Amino acid sequence: MMDLQDQIKKSMAGDLESFNQIILSFQSQIYNQAYRIIGEPDAAADATQEAFISAYKKLHTYRGGSFKSWLLRIVSNACYDEFRRRKRKPVVPLYPEGDDGDEIDSASWLEDPAEKPEDSLQRRELSEAIQYCLDRLEYEFRTIVVLVDIQGLDYASAAEITDRPLGTVKSRLARARNNLKDCLQGFKELLPHGLRHVGEA
Amino acid sequence: MKISNRDWVNLSSYLDGELKPTELNKFEERLKNEPVLQHALEELRQTKRTLAHTPTLRVPRNFILTPAMVGLKSRPRLVKGYRLASALMTFLLIGVMVLDFGRGFVSGSMAPAAPKEIMLEAVSDAAEDVLEEPALMEAESEMESDRALSEADAPLEEAATTAEAAAEEMDEEESEGFAQEQGTKSGAEEAGDSATNQAEEWQEEETAEEVAEEVEAPSQALGTEIPGTPISEPPTPEYYPDEEIHSVERTTSFNSFRILEIILGMAAITFGIAAWVIRRRESR
Numbered sequence: 001m002m003d004l005q006d007q008i009k010k011s012m013a014g015d016l017e018s019f020n021q022i023i024l025s026f027q028s029q030i031y032n033q034a035y036r037i038i039g040e041p042d043a044a045a046d047a048t049q050e051a052f053i054s055a056y057k058k059l060h061t062y063r064g065g066s067f068k069s070w071l072l073r074i075v076s077n078a079c080y081d082e083f084r085r086r087k088r089k090p091v092v093p094l095y096p097e098g099d100d101g102d103e104i105d106s107a108s109w110l111e112d113p114a115e116k117p118e119d120s121l122q123r124r125e126l127s128e129a130i131q132y133c134l135d136r137l138e139y140e141f142r143t144i145v146v147l148v149d150i151q152g153l154d155y156a157s158a159a160e161i162t163d164r165p166l167g168t169v170k171s172r173l174a175r176a177r178n179n180l181k182d183c184l185q186g187f188k189e190l191l192p193h194g195l196r197h198v199g200e201a
Numbered sequence: 202m203k204i205s206n207r208d209w210v211n212l213s214s215y216l217d218g219e220l221k222p223t224e225l226n227k228f229e230e231r232l233k234n235e236p237v238l239q240h241a242l243e244e245l246r247q248t249k250r251t252l253a254h255t256p257t258l259r260v261p262r263n264f265i266l267t268p269a270m271v272g273l274k275s276r277p278r279l280v281k282g283y284r285l286a287s288a289l290m291t292f293l294l295i296g297v298m299v300l301d302f303g304r305g306f307v308s309g310s311m312a313p314a315a316p317k318e319i320m321l322e323a324v325s326d327a328a329e330d331v332l333e334e335p336a337l338m339e340a341e342s343e344m345e346s347d348r349a350l351s352e353a354d355a356p357l358e359e360a361a362t363t364a365e366a367a368a369e370e371m372d373e374e375e376s377e378g379f380a381q382e383q384g385t386k387s388g389a390e391e392a393g394d395s396a397t398n399q400a401e402e403w404q405e406e407e408t409a410e411e412v413a414e415e416v417e418a419p420s421q422a423l424g425t426e427i428p429g430t431p432i433s434e435p436p437t438p439e440y441y442p443d444e445e446i447h448s449v450e451r452t453t454s455f456n457s458f459r460i461l462e463i464i465l466g467m468a469a470i471t472f473g474i475a476a477w478v479i480r481r482r483e484s485r
Binding site for chain 2: 013014016019023024027028030031032035036041052053056057123124126127130145148149150152154155170171173174175177178180181184191
């Protein structure tokens with residue numbers, strides 16, 4: 001089995017098959033990044049596909065370093081394009097509104113009544129709760145917190161991907177976490193036992 | 202006590218180990234003394250841990266790329282085009298080579314015509330040289346002056362008439378010789394290479410004799426009094442057989458065929474190599 005560097009080298013030489021191997025390795029992380037930023041599955045899939053096409057075409061600009069960071073930067077740009085597109089053409093809100101016009105607090109409305117596997121329900125609800133809170137953040141705050149807290153990148157990588165100074169990354173991350181902390185307290189019953197005492201501390 | 206934005210940034214950075222060493226000591230000192238900061242730090246830690254536990258979504262589909270997605274669809278077309286062009290050039294090359302070979306085979310008897318032509322040209326050149334010699338030029342001018350004098354002299358008119366008759370006889374002899382030469386040529390073509398060679402040898406001898414007669418005949422026919430003057434008119438190219446004149450054109454077309462063959466051959470090879478290179482790049 002070829003390692004990543006060999007696959008990158010062959011892809012740079014125009015071998016699409018090698019690049020597809022890279023896609024299979026990274027598509028989960030890239031799609032999740034797109035989904036957490038955009039918050040809509042179809043748009044995230046489109047952004048992911050666009051990001052991989054763009055990555056293949058811009059492979060000559062890759063100058064070594066973390067390939068994952070390089071891909072995340074491309075998908076972040078694709079998400080930003082999608083974000084702006086959606087801003088120009090507002091779509092039907094993902095979250096239903098109550099009778100009073102306010103959005104329903106819980107993200108459990110996304111639950112499919114036909115699908116009731118107990119072991120995956122809590123996992124799905126947690127995912128949706130996090131997404132609900134992420135969507136309430138401004139775009140740049142959301143991108144940074146996803147890069148650092150979900151993708152597990154360090155501040156320097158996040159600064160490189162978002163093309164922002166390190167100090168800006170630090171301050172935006174702090175604000176994003178503070179907002180998320182407050183938001184997630186509304187879903188503490190959905191959190192795993194080890195995480196439930198966030199609001200109780 | 203309310204936590205400032207600056208403290209939130211320090212808490213967040215402290216959580217990730219991103220505080221500078223100088224800031225770290227100060228902040229750790231504050232953390233020990235301020236329970237509010239400790240509580241906020243714990244909340245942030247739980248938030249971070251929750252986000253780290255964010256479930257990974259399953260991808261709805263594979264995002265592998267097809268050649269059409271990245272604009273590689275035109276390449277096979279290019280390869281096909283180059284291949285087609287290469288094949289076309291090869292067929293044209295074969296056609297031109299067959300045509301060239303066919304022409305050489307059909308007019309095969311024309312090939313050895315070159316030495317004869319050279320010989321004829323040499324003879325005609327020699328005749329022209331003879332005419333251009335000063336002594337002969339003087340003799341010719343004397344002959345013209347004598348002619349002028351003879352015009353006024355009636356008895357001499359008979360001599361002039363005799364000279365004209367002799368000139369006509371000479372033309373008839375030359376025409377017969379030319380006809381014989383033509384007949385020999387057509388016979389040689391039919392008889393094949395050996396007969397052609399024999400006919401050509403005979404023809405060469407005959408042509409040499411004719412040329413010699415041409416040089417001598419005018420002076421005899423005219424019956425002029427110019428001593429040592431072999432001819433009165435230079436031989437003209439119209440006496441040459443048509444095939445020998447056309448052989449010069451054939452040489453030119455021969456070269457054109459060669460150039461065309463080279464061009465077609467190079468084009469066929471170039472297109473073939475281009476198709477091969479593109480195909481090889483794609484297969485990498």
